[in-house]
Amino acid sequence: KAGVTQTPRYLIKTRGQQVTLSCSPISGHRSVSWYQQTPGQGLQFLFEYFSETQRNKGNFPGRFSGRQFSNSRSEMNVSTLELGDSALYLCASSLRWTGDLSSGNTIYFGEGSWLTVV
Amino acid sequence: GQQLNQSPQSMFIQEGEDVSMNCTSSSIFNTWLWYKQDPGEGPVLLIALYKAGELTSNGRLTAQFGITRKDSFLNISASIPSDVGIYFCAGQGAGGTSYGKLTFGQGTILTVHP
Numbered sequence: 001k002a003g004v005t006q007t008p009r010y011l012i013k014t015r016g017q018q019v020t021l022s023c024s025p026i027s028g029h030r031s032v033s034w035y036q037q038t039p040g041q042g043l044q045f046l047f048e049y050f051s052e053t054q055r056n057k058g059n060f061p062g063r064f065s066g067r068q069f070s071n072s073r074s075e076m077n078v079s080t081l082e083l084g085d086s087a088l089y090l091c092a093s094s095l096r097w098t099g100d101l102s103s104g105n106t107i108y109f110g111e112g113s114w115l116t117v118v
Numbered sequence: 119g120q121q122l123n124q125s126p127q128s129m130f131i132q133e134g135e136d137v138s139m140n141c142t143s144s145s146i147f148n149t150w151l152w153y154k155q156d157p158g159e160g161p162v163l164l165i166a167l168y169k170a171g172e173l174t175s176n177g178r179l180t181a182q183f184g185i186t187r188k189d190s191f192l193n194i195s196a197s198i199p200s201d202v203g204i205y206f207c208a209g210q211g212a213g214g215t216s217y218g219k220l221t222f223g224q225g226t227i228l229t230v231h232p
Contacts, residue, residue, distance in 0.1 A: 004160075006160075033220075035220075042222055042223075042224050042225065043161075043206065043208075043220075043222035044222075045219050045220060045221075048218075048219075055218075056218060056219055058219070090160050090161070092220075097218065098210065098218040098219070098220070099217055099218030100218075106151075106163060106166050107151065107163070107220065108163060109153070109160035109161045109162070109163075110160050111158075111159050111160045112159070112160045114158075
């Protein structure tokens, strides 16, 4: 079955602009989480959506937002881009929300969207 | 927030050697996951551990969930060149504001010389 699909794979934006990234989870998965990966900070949790509701949130400013649609697809938006927002943005999906820690509710990642802010 | 200490940061080994890496934390976790990431790609799940003390294998890979729930290790036996990459541990929070969230280690960069 198809994995987690993220678009676009690469993009370049200018400081002050805004960007929207898209994620299609594995078919049947209802939870989508977003992570930011940078060389300095590593992988950091942004937020999680389950059944169109934000269930969990990391420590990022309000410029970072997201949403989930009824088909479980998710988008994340970053407004007023800063140079430090340059990163690999990873989407991950799981069957149930990640607070359900039972066996089988494994988290799978997409290939990521590379954002460069200039 | 929760912190994971992953070691070693990097390893240079000869093909055929065994590899061991581990993660420790001051906080307990309910789930431990091990991922491998190739350059420019997303992390790929290797092994998932759900119970303290659990020992799980996936081919040449073996991982264990520590009894204290604060640590985990990953072993790779008889390494091959395609094992090259960055290995991450991740713990899933057990309570409070960290419940369900994944916290990642800083990664172990593995280089295998033929």
